[in-house]
Amino acid sequence: MKLWRKPFDLDKIKIPCGEIHIIEERCKGCGFCVEYCPKDVFEMSEEFNAKGYHPPKITNPDDCVECHLCEMLCPEFAIYVTLKKDENPAGVKSEEGK
């Protein structure tokens, strides 16, 4: 993440990390989530689901910041995001270290 100026409360702020759940049987492979995820968490899978569509697969699960855009942009109600209950939620510092 590029910061133009270091915020004073940078140490206190923690970017939330989401856990994405894909209900693959419902997916019709429209690709909206893959296209519009601001963090490029998804990728189209090569595998088929029961209906014969390619569901998305999660390639960068740690990049998710729980913005819920994929949940809103899924026309099939097949994705939802929960807040990851992790001991070490991804903070700004760990992102900078990447």
Add this chain to the structure above:
Amino acid sequence: MEIPKTMQQEETQGSRSGMDITHPMENVLRMDRIPHIWCPGCGIGLAVTAFAAALEKAEIDLNKVAIVSGIGCTGRVAGYVKLDSFHTTHGRAIAFATGIKVANPDMKVVVFSGDGDLIAIGGNHFIHAARRNIDMLVICVNNFIYAMTGGQVAPTTPLAAYATTCPFGCVEPPFNIPYLAESSGAVYVARWTTLHVRRLMNSFVEALNKKGFSVVEAISPCAQYYSRINRLGDGLDMMRFYHDNTEIRHGEDTKNLDIAYQGKIIMGKFVDRERPSYTDRYNEWLSEIKDDENEPG
């Protein structure tokens, strides 16, 4: 292969008991009817998602919401939403909704239907409900075509666009829905594409809290008919087009909101005004008449 994976995921979460009761929108949807019939790349599902999120955000009692749909792809919404819902005859959604509102004024009435149902076949009901200013929210999902019956030309099909019934291009100028709504007397008029789900959701919240005839037009890609006949690619390509060719202009004069074929789409909140609603006017009249009767002589 995939089904056990999701089950495993949910088992590890612990608190999840069943397989399909985890999605946050499932309290508003009739899950026994999902998956829905809409094609891959269709935007109607996004409008429903935005509506479900708006109901949650507006903190409305779900027992006080009635949803009315006509016929068509968008007309299926009433069947998929777990509210008091009403699937009516073609074009008559607003007429039925008027009945609900007049009989039970406490109800929040939402008409969720397509452009062909509301503007073409139900055009007369649309303008008269706007004229009377009946307190309801009309969500018009505009996909520029009669999609369910096979892609016939609709009154919203842009000039020169192809459809099944106009193989040489549409010769009729289309309706400008916000202009029609404003000039008929709607108090809240907004237009968004289904790509802009969050703005669409905020518009739904505003319109649900607004008293009077509110119209929100949601422009949706039709991946199977409109874009296939016009060779515009699939639903994702239409979404990319909306991403690049839309402009937000709040308060724009609704005269300037015509949609040309593959032209720039202007969206935003155009009208937000106050007019006495039908129920208010009616109650006022009723009390006046009663007072007159009670007066001697």
